[in-house]
Amino acid sequence: MTTTNPGSPASSLDEHGPERTGHVETRGIDLVPADERGGRPRQLFAVWAAPNVSYLSFVVGATLILMGLTLPQALGVVLTGNLLWICTGAVAASGPAAGTSGSVISRAMYGVVGNKVVLVLTGWLIAAAYLALNWSAASVAGIGLAGRFGLPDSSAVDATVICLIAAGTLLIAIFGHATIVRLYTALSVLLTVVFIVVTGYVLAGTDWSYAPAEPLKGPALAVALGTGFTIIASTPLSYSNSPDLARYLPRDSSPVAIAGWTALGAYLPSSVFTMVGALAATSLDMSDPEAALESILPSWFIPVFVLAVVVNTMTNNGMTAYSASLSIQSVGVRLARIPAVLIIGVLGTVMTLYAILVFDFLTSVNTMLQLVVVVTGPAMAVAVTDLVLRRNRYNGTDLLEQRRGGPFWYHRGVHWAGFLAIVVGGLTSALWVNTSFWTGPIARALGDIDLAIPSGMLTAAAVYWATTRVLRSIPRDREPVG
Template sequence: MSTDAAMMETRSIEHIPEAERHGRPFSLFTLWFASNFQINALVTGAVAIALGLSFGLALLAIVVGNLIGALFMAYHSVQGPRLGLPQMIQSRAQFGYRGAILPFLVVVVMYLGFAVAGGLVAGPALADWLGISRDLGIVVFNVVVLVVALFGYRLIHAVSRVISVLSAIGFVIIFIELIQHVPANYHGSANNLATFMLAVSIFVSWQITWAPYVSDYSRYLPTKTKGTVTFLFTFVGSGFGAILIMAVGALGAAINGAAINADPIGFLGHRVPAVAGLLIFVLLLSLIPASAESPYGAFLTSLSAISPGNVLHSAKRSRVIYVCGFTVVSLLVTIVFPNNILNNFENVILFLLYLLVPWTAINLTDYYLVRHGNYDVMGLLRKDGPYGQWNIKTLVIYVVTILLEIPFVNSSLYEGPIAKSLGGADISWIVGLVFASVAYYFYARGQAVIGEPMPSGE
């Protein structure tokens, strides 16, 4: 078998048999550290300063939001070794075989949004670095990401291991330079609880948007992998990786928010002229793991929505066709999109928060409190499986939760009446998590014997 053949993933959404399980949980740390320790997360950290927080309060919001959000995404990661399935296909147990298409659609839109965001950041930087046009820079970046996504699981992990080290070195150099230039008179313009809560919501959302990804990258680990170990490596890699890089973003925004908004990679790279070219190269590299996860994850999620039997036996060809199509769409959208990075990030991330919170609450409640990890794994892959076609009550809970969140929403596109009465504080994610978890638990406990073992399908 050639190296390329060994590297290219042959599986798609089917269950990973024990004979093909491999790797160690530490790979989850490098993957999620690299996925978070990148320029898009840096831009997200800058949003806290753009909202008007002082650097100290921005840093506190970054820590609180990421640690809370990482709890949820890391609990999803535990599901991978146990079930051996991609993340989103597990939703059939809660929503039904066809009903799960609704959250599938939401997640595919999320993948597209982050693919576009990556191009918006990389395009201007590549244009400046290579002396080409912005649009051509976007094309070059998307081609590189496309190659990694085509190979799939193994290459994404391998790239993440290398880039996590290079990114850490590059950002340490940038941090040392930035810390010397923090304005002594910068105190923020909106240091209040409402703005702080809005910032926390953004950082919680950053982590929860990883939730639809996580089992995709832990499902190849051996079944015997301890859940606590899977959880900790995912939590630390994702949570602390994001905290460190977002702190750099907040620092950079306090120095020059306009430059971060216009071209964050160019601004940061040129802070150290002697190695500017190398720094820009490293900053561009930092985008690759997370950017490759978007078309790869979108492929798995879209295939989960249809899952015809013939596709399962042609994973390579199916991935090539889908990932190329996805990249073309995201490329075209990126080219026509305005380059207002900070506002775009805030709007996209908060929008995703409102839609993903009900799903993550329902999924985790079902896994940990209702079925205790016991599922008919092969039944999740069958149209005539035990979970039915449509679970109308779960779909109602999902939609009602989103409707309940709306009055608590605060974004630049819309501010709900309750958010206004709270001075602009956005607590929609708290309302969504509590309502969806409680409502689903009391509904589901009447439908299944809690803790009843279900056949694994091995």
């Protein structure tokens, strides 16, 4: 299926083609021809670094200390939880192999019809929720900056700030892949400089001898460690869209290099700045992260920091909105990519307005990050398992074929191995999750320990592997065509 002009060249890296930096990308989910590909895997480092030089990392890192962990425990959770970026990197390798978006590649896992059901949840609703989460972080900072410039504290001003941030983000998604690759390279440097300055002030005031008033022990410590791991690991698990940002690379690009540069680009800034958030909480009251950080910064630098927070959020959500628009097309909605971007943007904006004007920000962050893993963990496990079983041999032409009896039609359009794996994995994860909104019965029985991620991912991977073997739905000698 294609929703773009099939005759238009669309090389995001060819400055002589119409789809280049500063020009609106017209390609949707259709196949990227070999002669329109370019670039090297190392470009992915900056693409993934820019959105992860993040204010939200400060917030999440501080949460670990607020939960009662010691500094070494919090830092250990950060380093361990972020290892899940390896999964994001591995899945990215399927982009150049297939030459199409991740939302199309997942037809191999769920079937043409089954994939549509999965994408409604993972590609639309969860994407919109992440848009809202990140826009909430930026809006809190932007609203504070508006107050510094004398604007009144009112819902109208708050809503205006939110809508302006959302509009800027959607522009990035509309311009598309070429602009993202070039723009994010520069922004990753600028954002890193700003956040390193903030880090310097945090380190100057860090209480290296910090210890909780009542150190956690036994079951209470296990609960905090499990919850902290879930919160940290939820971010890399949400990026099953990573093939979208690699699909323009040449097909013969090294899968190891693609996986490595993607994972490293995200892991380093995410780990570093989450740890900085934990360090900040040893000496600052991070229950209000924005006010706490601004209290240690020089007054002239505060607007720079706030703008960096807003820009970072726009880079993060620009990627999310871009991929979500492709998911809308993959479901079969007959929309060009730009209207699809606008639809997901409106949904995310509405959710942001609710989160900021109605709900508590920190509660929104922690609850959402813990709940989404019930879906994103099993989905990521299925994607990685499928890639391993197929040895990353995906055929974009076959994947885009939607006719009955096609290569990925399976049984009545559903690959029951994938569907069963994500459902059983999700239900298992729900039994182990522990949030303020929902605590699974197994987690409750074991003292509220949150093991939602390992239980859900291991179950989904095992079910998918076993079922594909029983159904013989992934022939071991399957080779890509074309």
